[in-house]
Amino acid sequence: DSGVTQTPKHLITATGQRVTLRCSPRSGDLSVYWYQQSLDQGLQFLIQYYNGEERAKGNILERFSAQQFPDLHSELNLSSLELGDSALYFCASSNDGGRLYGYTFGSGTRLTVV
Amino acid sequence: EDQVTQSPEALRLQEGESSSLNCSYTVSGLRGLFWYRQDPGKGPEFLFTLYSAGEEKEKERLKATLTKKESFLHITAPKPEDSATYLCAVPGYSSASKIIFGSGTRLSIRP
Numbered sequence: 001d002s003g004v005t006q007t008p009k010h011l012i013t014a015t016g017q018r019v020t021l022r023c024s025p026r027s028g029d030l031s032v033y034w035y036q037q038s039l040d041q042g043l044q045f046l047i048q049y050y051n052g053e054e055r056a057k058g059n060i061l062e063r064f065s066a067q068q069f070p071d072l073h074s075e076l077n078l079s080s081l082e083l084g085d086s087a088l089y090f091c092a093s094s095n096d097g098g099r100l101y102g103y104t105f106g107s108g109t110r111l112t113v114v
Numbered sequence: 115e116d117q118v119t120q121s122p123e124a125l126r127l128q129e130g131e132s133s134s135l136n137c138s139y140t141v142s143g144l145r146g147l148f149w150y151r152q153d154p155g156k157g158p159e160f161l162f163t164l165y166s167a168g169e170e171k172e173k174e175r176l177k178a179t180l181t182k183k184e185s186f187l188h189i190t191a192p193k194p195e196d197s198a199t200y201l202c203a204v205p206g207y208s209s210a211s212k213i214i215f216g217s218g219t220r221l222s223i224r225p
Contacts, residue, residue, distance in 0.1 A: 043158070102148050
């Protein structure tokens, strides 16, 4: 157990639907990062939050949004889902920007859009 | 554009057969290079951070080295449990928070 908790582990939904992925960072970590991993794209950075505020943005689609709550857990909202959104979604956390000890990743949410 | 390229894509070795994985990067002002291990269906697990050319880090059968343009992950006398995908990553130039990952090397060790 890495200390980063992601729920649900698996999610199957239809095209056009909306889903919410949840992440609880490791205790004491203020930063949360969301990554998407698909077979043809590898790990792609989506967005970072630090202590409730958006800090950095990657190639995140407009249909996707995220937030970090006062208790530091984060949610990634995916809407108007398409088949191509099927992927593993990882959350990671750190307390130093990952400079010394890297990121701690959760075990991911596998999203299947049918 | 910041880029991380790993080679080979896949590597199959016999148990005990040493080899090296390569990670080359194009990013201005390198602010660290990271190696991760990822097992199937799991999140990446942090292995090493390297900051300057000539730096080396070791962990069990793994040793990571860094030059000005690339990094190597040397695996000595590997065991089947070393089978995994090894990922290299660097902070982006425009934002150090944006860690850019390579596509990984899928390592398979046969007993």
